[in-house]
Amino acid sequence: MAYSADIPGLRYASHQYGQHNLQRVGVWQHNDAPEAADSTPSYWIIFVHGGGWRDPRNTLHDFVPSIKHMLAQPDLPRSAVRGFASVDYRLSPHPQFPQDPASTPANELRQALHPQHVQDVLAALRLLDAEYGIGGNYVLIGHSVGGTLVHQVIMNNDASRAWGPAAPLPAALVSISGIHDLRGLAERHGGVYETFIADAxxxxxxxxxxxxxxxFAGNFKSLWPNEPRLVILASSAEDTLIDVAELDIMEAKLVKDGITPIAIRDLRLEHDSIWEDGTQVAALAAKAVAKLRQQ
Ligand SMILES: Nc1ccccc1C(=O)C[C@H](N)C(=O)O
Structure with a gap:
């Protein structure tokens, strides 16, 4: 059931924020009424998947194993979570999954080019705000290129709003195995890295x-006014696709901008096993929520 959104105890809703099949966001909420309101804040946990901006095997369902672990996570109380959401966005072409533009319907064609990926993530966040009133009460988690995209949500908040109208900014960002410097990554590794970046x-x-x-030429702290601007950067020493240099350079940039991220360099597992397994994604979400609740 790799593509099932079914999670016992949660009800699932899928929303389209555009015409393309991939312009959709999945939302999971508890079936029964929320517990008696308590005064401590609660958060949405929102995920942006990876896959090199192009891999059709990566979808919003990539978040399902992590959600299951969060439901069982003792240090993530149910009263702390309003719901879970996971974003799909239009993808760039993948050479292993060719499509014939003549016979493929426009809403299935994967031919996106930057900034369409981030435009879609912003649109998904605006939809979640309109439908669920997420406001700034959310933890935004990205894996791999999802880690690029979650940072771009903050980058878009400058005067030009180059990639789309304002979306509410998160309370916390979590970038797991994130790509933060495209040129650096391509120059260190070449080959397929150059290809998937150039294609996107x-x-x-x-x-x-x-x-x-x-x-980024702008300043993350000044473009992200809501306190406490919590950022968690996490990488695995067992990851053979993304090296720790991608975390190091993002940590240095944030520190320069006046934000001290929590940097975690000792995750376990290979690049994609991290979300396939989900345990560590759940633990990072719990850590972010606990930090936010301490404020
Ligand atoms: N090689 C990578 C290096 C770093 C991050 C992702 C990839 C990918 O290959 C993503 C995806 N599975 C793809 O086929 O594009």
């Missing part, structure tokens, strides 16, 4: 830099 961003490396959170 085009050939101009200045565009890559402008989209890279760690190379």
């Amino acid at each position: 961003f085009g050939p101009d490396r200045q565009v890559w830099d402008a989209a890279s959170p760690a190379k």
Whole structure:
């Protein structure tokens, strides 16, 4: 049941925020009425999947194992969580999954180019705010290129709003095995890294830099007014696809901007096993919520 959204005890709703099949967001909430209101705040936990901006095997369902672990997580009380959401966004072409543009319906074609991926994530957050009133009460978790996208939500909050109208900003960001410097990653590894970045961003490396959170010309602290601006950066030493340099450079950028992230370099498991297993994603979400509730 790899693609099932079914989680015992939760009801699932899928929402479209655009015409394309991938412009959708999944929402899971507890079946029964919420517990008696308590005075401590509660949060939405929202996930943005990875897959090199292109892999159709990565979907909003990537969050399901992590949600199951969160339900069983003793240090993430039910009263602390309003619900879970996971975002799909239009993808770029993948050479292993070719499509014939002549015969493929427009709403199934994967031909997105930056900034369409982040435009979609912003649109999904606006939909969640309109339908569920998430406001700034959410933890935004990204895996791999999802880690790029969650930082870009903050980057978009400058005067130009280049990638879309304002979306509510999160209370906390969690970037797991995140890609933060496109050019750096491509130059260190070459090969398929250059290919999937060029397929998603085009050939101009200045565009890559402008989209890279760690190379961002603006200041994360000033564009993210809501306290406490909690950021958790996490990487696994067993990850053979994303090296710790991607975490190091993002940590340095945030520190320069006046934000001290929590940096966790000792996750276990290979790149994709982290979300497939979900235990560590759940623990990171619980850590973020606990920190927010301590404020
Ligand atoms: N090679 C990578 C390195 C780093 C991060 C992702 C990938 C991917 O391959 C993503 C996806 N499975 C893809 O086929 O594009």
